[in-house]
Amino acid sequence: MSFDDFDLDHIPSNAHRLYRLIHDLYVVIDAGDRDVLEPFGLTPSQYRVLVLLDANYGQRLITLSDRLLVARSTITRLIDQMEDAGWVHRVDDPSDRRAQHVALTPMGLALRNQAYAAHEHSIEDRMGVLGERDQQRLIDFFLRMRAALRNRIIENDSQKK
Amino acid sequence: MSFDDFDLDHIPSNAHRLYRLIHDLYVVIDAGDRDVLEPFGLTPSQYRVLVLLDANYGQRLITLSDRLLVARSTITRLIDQMEDAGWVHRVDDPSDRRAQHVALTPMGLALRNQAYAAHEHSIEDRMGVLGERDQQRLIDFFLRMRAALRNRIIENDSQKK
DNA sequence: ATGCAACAATTCGAGTTGCAACAAAAATTT
DNA sequence: AAATTTTTGTTGCAACTCGAATTGTTGCAT
Numbered sequence: 001m002s003f004d005d006f007d008l009d010h011i012p013s014n015a016h017r018l019y020r021l022i023h024d025l026y027v028v029i030d031a032g033d034r035d036v037l038e039p040f041g042l043t044p045s046q047y048r049v050l051v052l053l054d055a056n057y058g059q060r061l062i063t064l065s066d067r068l069l070v071a072r073s074t075i076t077r078l079i080d081q082m083e084d085a086g087w088v089h090r091v092d093d094p095s096d097r098r099a100q101h102v103a104l105t106p107m108g109l110a111l112r113n114q115a116y117a118a119h120e121h122s123i124e125d126r127m128g129v130l131g132e133r134d135q136q137r138l139i140d141f142f143l144r145m146r147a148a149l150r151n152r153i154i155e156n157d158s159q160k161k
Numbered sequence: 162m163s164f165d166d167f168d169l170d171h172i173p174s175n176a177h178r179l180y181r182l183i184h185d186l187y188v189v190i191d192a193g194d195r196d197v198l199e200p201f202g203l204t205p206s207q208y209r210v211l212v213l214l215d216a217n218y219g220q221r222l223i224t225l226s227d228r229l230l231v232a233r234s235t236i237t238r239l240i241d242q243m244e245d246a247g248w249v250h251r252v253d254d255p256s257d258r259r260a261q262h263v264a265l266t267p268m269g270l271a272l273r274n275q276a277y278a279a280h281e282h283s284i285e286d287r288m289g290v291l292g293e294r295d296q297q298r299l300i301d302f303f304l305r306m307r308a309a310l311r312n313r314i315i316e317n318d319s320q321k322k
Numbered sequence: 323a324t325g326c327a328a329c330a331a332t333t334c335g336a337g338t339t340g341c342a343a344c345a346a347a348a349a350t351t352t
Numbered sequence: 353a354a355a356t357t358t359t360t361g362t363t364g365c366a367a368c369t370c371g372a373a374t375t376g377t378t379g380c381a382t
Contacts, residue, residue: 012281013281013284013285014288014293014296014297014300015284015285015287015288015289015296016281016284016285016288017296017300018288018291018296018299018300018303019190019284019288021299021300021303021304021307022183022186022187022190022303023187023190024230024307025183025303025306025307025310026183026184026187027230028230028307028310029180029183029184029310032310043337043338045338045339060360061360061361062359062360062361069185069188070339070340071339071340071341072340072360072361072362073339073340073341073361073362073363074338074339074340075361076361076362076363077338077339077362078338080362093360096347096348096359096360097346097347097348098346098347098348098359098360098361099347099359099360099361100360100361120173120174120177123174123176123177123180124174124176124177126176126180126309126310127175127176127177127179127180127306128176129305129306129309129310130179130302130305130306132175134302135175135176135178135179136175137298137302138179138182138299138302139169139175139178139179139182141291141295141298141299142179142182142183142186143182144290144291145186145288145290145291146182146185146186146189148287148290149186149189149190149193149287149290204367204368206368206369221330221331222330222331223329223330223331231369231370232369232370232371233330233331233332233370234331234332234333234334234369234370234371234372235368235369235370236331237331237332237333238332238368238369239368254330257329257330257377257378258330258376258377258378259329259330259331259376259377259378260329260330260331260377261330261331
């Protein structure tokens with residue numbers, strides 16, 4: 001991976017430059033995440049599930065799918081892995097026999113806490129490149145963009161999943 | 162895909178909120194890209210390659226790999242696909258018999274221009290949520306972050322790829 | 323000049339993801 | 353109440369991506 005010549009001069013518009021930067025940022029952040037989580041034997045996806053299981057009462061699979069913006073089948077397989085690893089276990093929902101809850105095992109909870117602390121520290125470190133004031137400004141920008149973009153997508157494909 | 166309850170109140174720090182927003186933004190932008198490019202029969206990856214082939218003289222595969230931040234083997238397969246589709250063709254580098262150049266065919270150039278126009282329009286539209294001044298400010302933030310994060314990664318894995 | 327490390331591209335195998343099809347169970351319609 | 357539709361989770365399949373191993377080539381060092 002060589003990180004030379006990433007200048008944006010040749011890009012025609014600011015909108016496009018912004019687009020390119022968001023993409024590159026995501027790639028770099030994801031790579032950083034992998035580095036942090038790898039010692040715990042966690043992939044970023046597994047980690048995101050683990051974090052959502054924060055509370056001790058379980059989450060339904062469909063809830064995980066919705067919040068992580070991934071397909072239901074992906075969650076099924078992720079939970080399969082994590083159950084095999086002994087981090088979580090499925091519990092039938094007594095009020096809806098279609099549904100299941102996923103809850104952390106003691107081992108899963110311990111792992112979650114350790115990984116969370118390490119990841120949180122790493123996030124603070126990496127995002128700390130920007131001062132607190134700049135971070136706040138960025139958050140405001142993003143919230144506006146995310147809200148606007150979501151609406152467009154919802155307009156386009158009102159069904160799906 | 163349900164877009165409810167994406168509040169950030171429960172997230173402990175601004176750094177973490179920022180992190181979450183970048184991730185979400187990427188997901189939403191990627192979904193938008195797929196919608197725009199699908200009518201052209203292009204995936205986002207293929208499109209990114211096509212755009213880099215802007216100039217008429219070819220790019221080397223390793224250059225594409227570096228600029229798109231993907232593995233070399235991925236580029237090999239992408240170019241395989243695109244060559245089968247008739248959009249690009251490989252040309253041996255006369256000065257280095259290890260290397261090859263990838264150049265657009267007339268068909269590839271036509272496709273590139275059409276897709277580019279459509280995508281550019283979409284980008285302007287989507288990023289237009291923010292005014293020109295805000296976009297410029299965001300670009301400055303991102304450039305700082307990207308530069309800093311890249312350095313950390315380079316420190317960690319100096320070899321690779 | 324010879325040997326050795328670095329480099330460009332490919333192939334192979336494995337892991338991840340999404341979509342479509344499915345089964346079972348609710349919820350809604352009529 | 354019966355029939356239809358929706359929902360929840362799973363499975364099979366295809367597409368995409370990466371890392372490791374491989375081949376051929378270049379460039380450097382001794």
